[in-house]
Amino acid sequence: MRGTASLTSIGAALLGAALLLGAGCDGCKDKAASKPAPAAQRDDRGRGAGPPSGRRPHMPRGKIDPRQIIRHNAPLTVEDARTALPLVDGGRELAPPALAPSGTQVRFTACIEAPSLVEAGDKAKASLEAGGWTKITARGADQAAASARYGIAAEKDDLRLSVTVQAVRRTGCDESLHEYFTVSMMSRLADADAAAGGAPPTAPAAPPPENE
Numbered sequence: 001m002r003g004t005a006s007l008t009s010i011g012a013a014l015l016g017a018a019l020l021l022g023a024g025c026d027g028c029k030d031k032a033a034s035k036p037a038p039a040a041q042r043d044d045r046g047r048g049a050g051p052p053s054g055r056r057p058h059m060p061r062g063k064i065d066p067r068q069i070i071r072h073n074a075p076l077t078v079e080d081a082r083t084a085l086p087l088v089d090g091g092r093e094l095a096p097p098a099l100a101p102s103g104t105q106v107r108f109t110a111c112i113e114a115p116s117l118v119e120a121g122d123k124a125k126a127s128l129e130a131g132g133w134t135k136i137t138a139r140g141a142d143q144a145a146a147s148a149r150y151g152i153a154a155e156k157d158d159l160r161l162s163v164t165v166q167a168v169r170r171t172g173c174d175e176s177l178h179e180y181f182t183v184s185m186m187s188r189l190a191d192a193d194a195a196a197g198g199a200p201p202t203a204p205a206a207p208p209p210e211n212e
Contacts, residue, residue, distance in 0.1 A: 073104035074158070074190040081106035081186045084159055086131040088112050088124050091182065094172050108184040111173035112165065117141050120180035121150030121165045128154050133161065141167075161186045 078097045087093070091112040098107045114120035118141050125138050133154040141148050152163040163184045170181040 072190045073102070074188045075103050076106055076159075076186065076188040078106055080188075081108075081159075084131070084156055085161070085184060085186060086127050088127040088182070090114060090123060091127075094170070094181075105185060105187045108182075108186070110182045110184070111170075112180045112182050113178060114180060115178055117148055117150055117165065117167045117175075117180055120182075121152065124150075124163055124165055124182060125152055128152065128161070128163075132156055158189050158191075159186060160189060 076099075078099050082097055085108060088110065091110045094109040094111055099105070100107065112120040112123055114123055121138065121141070125136060128136055133156045136152065136154040139151040141150050148167040150165040152161075152165075154161045154163075161184060163182060166181045166183075167175045168181050169175060173179045173181045175181070
């Protein structure tokens with residue numbers, strides 16, 4: 001009888017240990033299931049959702065993104081620029097036209113005689129209209145700038161022009177004597193095919209120095 005009781009006790013102990021081990025493994029499974037998926041798996045599930053915000057989609061080799069096409073300046077000679085820009089009525093050149101080091105921009109300096117800055121700017125605008133320039137936009141005297149100025153932009157075929165008339169004192173041009181200093185910058189745009197070819201951009205000419 002004692003032997004039988006001993007065997008029964010041993011069997012019960014073994015059964016209890018097995019139950020405890022089984023319960024422990026179930027807990028391990030629960031913990032493994034609660035762990036987050038590895039980064040690689042998360043990336044795989046996220047594929048196909050498109051590029052991250054702020055990034056442009058990849059363009060196939062040989063294709064050009066229209067948003068990246070920039071019109072670049074083409075070479076421009078002083079002779080062509082002088083022919084295209086008429087001398088303002090009542091104005092005089094202060095120096096010969098200057099070609100920028102890039103060879104794509106010509107700079108003119110002149111002095112316009114007029115009763116006021118606005119009338120000097122209007123004279124320059126009327127001269128451009130008479131010379132065949134189009135898409136002319138003018139900005140009246142800007143008193144908020146360091147010096148009062150009148151700005152003009154215009155186009156003629158593939159040429160682009162910006163004009164600034166200023167009420168400042170320059171060598172040979174004194175606004176106190178109703179003379180207004182004028183700077184004109186002319187450039188020529190390259191055609192669209194050249195722009196699409198990715199020609200390197202050219203640096204714009206530096207603005208006129210304040211002490212000129």
